[in-house]
Amino acid sequence: MRQGFFRRNATMLVVLGLIAVLGVIGWTTMGQQPFVRTTLSGLTIGALYFMVASGLTLIFGLMDVLNFAHGTMFMLGAYLGWQFYTNPTFLFGLFPLIFALLAGLVTSPILRSTFMSLKVSEKSQKSIQTVVALAGIALIVLAVRGLDILGLAKTAMVATMNMGNPLAEASAQEPLAIFWFRPVLMFIAGLLLATASARPGDRTQVVYASDKRQAWIISSSLLVLTVIATLLRESAPNAVLMWNGNLRFFAALAVGALCGAGLSAAVEVSLIRPLYVRPLYQVIVTLGLAYVLREIIQVLWDPLAYQMTRPPMFSQPGKAENILAWFSGQNLTVDVLGVTFPSYRLFIIVLGILMVIGLGVLMNYTRLGMIIRAGVQDRTMVEALGINVRKVFTIVFMLGAGLAALGGIGAAPFIPVQPNMGDAFQLQAFIVVVIGGMGSYSGAAIGALLLGLARAFGDYLALKFSLSPAIAEASTVIIMAIVLLVRPAGLFGKKE
Numbered sequence: 001m002r003q004g005f006f007r008r009n010a011t012m013l014v015v016l017g018l019i020a021v022l023g024v025i026g027w028t029t030m031g032q033q034p035f036v037r038t039t040l041s042g043l044t045i046g047a048l049y050f051m052v053a054s055g056l057t058l059i060f061g062l063m064d065v066l067n068f069a070h071g072t073m074f075m076l077g078a079y080l081g082w083q084f085y086t087n088p089t090f091l092f093g094l095f096p097l098i099f100a101l102l103a104g105l106v107t108s109p110i111l112r113s114t115f116m117s118l119k120v121s122e123k124s125q126k127s128i129q130t131v132v133a134l135a136g137i138a139l140i141v142l143a144v145r146g147l148d149i150l151g152l153a154k155t156a157m158v159a160t161m162n163m164g165n166p167l168a169e170a171s172a173q174e175p176l177a178i179f180w181f182r183p184v185l186m187f188i189a190g191l192l193l194a195t196a197s198a199r200p201g202d203r204t205q206v207v208y209a210s211d212k213r214q215a216w217i218i219s220s221s222l223l224v225l226t227v228i229a230t231l232l233r234e235s236a237p238n239a240v241l242m243w244n245g246n247l248r249f250f251a252a253l254a255v256g257a258l259c260g261a262g263l264s265a266a267v268e269v270s271l272i273r274p275l276y277v278r279p280l281y282q283v284i285v286t287l288g289l290a291y292v293l294r295e296i297i298q299v300l301w302d303p304l305a306y307q308m309t310r311p312p313m314f315s316q317p318g319k320a321e322n323i324l325a326w327f328s329g330q331n332l333t334v335d336v337l338g339v340t341f342p343s344y345r346l347f348i349i350v351l352g353i354l355m356v357i358g359l360g361v362l363m364n365y366t367r368l369g370m371i372i373r374a375g376v377q378d379r380t381m382v383e384a385l386g387i388n389v390r391k392v393f394t395i396v397f398m399l400g401a402g403l404a405a406l407g408g409i410g411a412a413p414f415i416p417v418q419p420n421m422g423d424a425f426q427l428q429a430f431i432v433v434v435i436g437g438m439g440s441y442s443g444a445a446i447g448a449l450l451l452g453l454a455r456a457f458g459d460y461l462a463l464k465f466s467l468s469p470a471i472a473e474a475s476t477v478i479i480m481a482i483v484l485l486v487r488p489a490g491l492f493g494k495k496e
Contacts, residue, residue: 011491015446018299019453026457038460039453044414046347046452047352050445051407052425053432054359055400057444058372060433063393065272066283069290070404071426073260077405078412078421079297081256082308085248088154089237091255093173095229097143098262100183103222104190108197109211111221129196136192143185147174153300165279173233176301183226197269210387249311253409260405263399268397273390297419305416314344314413341424344413351410353404362399363441372396431476435483437493451476 028033059067061263083090107288112182145191152173173179240248267289275281309315313330320326320334333340363369371392374382383389408422415421432451458472485493 005302011487012442012446015450015491019449030460032191032337034460036337037341038456040164040336040339040341040345040349041459042453042456043349043352043449045455046448046450047348048407048411048414048425049428049432050352050448052404052422052429053436053444053448054184054355054407054427054441055403056429057400057436057439057441058396058403059400060430060438063396064279065235065276065397066279066286067272067400068269068283068286068426069293070286070401070429071424072290072293073264073401073404073422074411074425075297075406075419075422076263076293077256077260077408078308078417079301079408080259080304080405081252081409082412082417083153084240085252086156087237088240088255089155089173090149092229092233092236093152094149094238096183096226096233097186098384099222099226099229100186101140101190102262103219103226104187104192105194106215106218106222107191108194109215111191111194112197114451132192133196136189139185139189139192143182143189147182150300151408153366156301156306156486169366174229176233179233183230187223187226211391245312253406254428256409257402257406261402264401265394265398267401268394272397273393294419303419305418305427307416308412310344310413314342314347317489320477348410348414352448355406356441359403359441368392428476431480433490435480439491440490440492443492445492450479454479486488 023035023039026038030038052071055073056070057066059065059070080091099352120407240251243251271285271289272282273286310332315328315332317332318329318333319340320329320331322342323334323336323346325331326334331343334343334346335341336346340411363373371382371387372395382392393407405423411421428451432444434447435450436445455472458475459469461467462469462472487493
């Protein structure tokens with residue numbers, strides 16, 4: 001049994017052994033403090049890389065979807081989380097509209113079963129679908145017409161400039177007497193778009209009874225949330241700003257991840273799903289989507305860099321003597337083996353480790369993970385068992401983008417929040433996936449660790465020997481080239 005264990009994990013053991021040997025060499029040649037400081041910096045960078053690569057390895061590795069908008073989800077999560085933490089007026093102003101639109105959209109399975117029996121020619125089906133979809137889009141435009149979206153977005157920018165009293169700078173929401181028609185129009189627009197997706201008269205559509213039940217439940221729940229969010233638009237932002245800063249930070253993590261997952265679900269259903277058999281079109285569409293989202297971000301928040309303040313638990317003056325002492329003092333820095341290191345960077349490392357563990361448990365020990373792996377291997381067989389594989393792939397897309405968005409808000413107090421922040425991380429995430437092997441989340445973790453350490457030690461060597469910083473940046477590509485020469489499928493990839 002022991003021999004079987006070593007055989008199954010030979011690559012993992014070799015890579016970890018090589019890292020350990022290089023670590024011993026680095027410790028003896030660099031000295032304790034430079035080595036520890038550089039290693040911790042490398043672990044921080046590696047954790048950030050994994051936050052993006054973990055989702056990309058699901059979407060790119062398991063579903064064969066080249067999603068070039070994945071780094072944009074990292075950026076979007078950072079902006080929305082920063083907005084919620086600094087001043088959530090913008091989000092609470094849009095929540096009623098989003099919930100109402102979703103409440104209409106999720107009725108698609110119900111409408112599909114209703115309209116299948118209609119006698120409509122195939123030519124008329126396409127015409128009706130186009131007209132209804134355009135009517136839904138027109139209602140969305142009417143619903144947001146006149147709404148001061150830019151003014152709502154500017155609340156976080158103003159609060160950043162006046163952190164002393166963000167409540168006084170929050171712009172007022174529209175009065176309920178004026179605002180109430182907007183969610184109504186959005187719900188009707190969602191119904192129209194759901195009708196368009198159902199294609200009245202198309203009897204080739206598949207409708208699952210479980211999908212219809214879930215649609216009723218989800219739509220009803222979203223309508224309730226719409227009413228609550230509409231009534232709390234003005235009071236909720238002030239209430240959130242009165243929360244403890246730590247609680248507001250962890251809520252921002254959840255909000256950023258959920259917003260990224262929700263947007264990715266809409267992208268998968270509307271743009272990616274029709275293109276699963278057209279990889280080149282996927283590249284074009286996701287590149288265009290990344291550009292559009294980046295421009296929208298610049299319109300809403302200007303092409304400026306913002307620095308999200310660290311939560312109180314990572315910003316108290318002083319230095320903790322060790323990690324255990326930090327729990328009582330919650331200091332800005334911690335003494336780690338004689339090195340003064342920012343406590344928030346340690347949090348990023350811990351967040352990356354938790355993501356590795358959580359993804360491993362999900363994929364190996366849950367029914368959803370089993371269905372995902374089975375659906376990738378043999379989609380036809382899984383569908384024959386009565387499982388809606390399209391829904392599973394949507395969940396995978398949501399999960400992947402949600403992880404990237406979570407990484408974005410997690411990184412926001414560490415790196416500047418700006419429109420291009422996701423581009424560099426997306427490139428490194430692709431390299432991580434290639435090094436680790438397509439579809440291997442454990443390979444993504446090892447690849448992110450290798451790249452993070454290589455970048456940190458490359459920066460150290462470039463600084464010490466007065467070399468060009470480009471050498472450190474090129475180190476990640478050099479590692480990828482070496483790995484592909486030795487194992488063309490990646491460290492943990494399987495040969496096709």
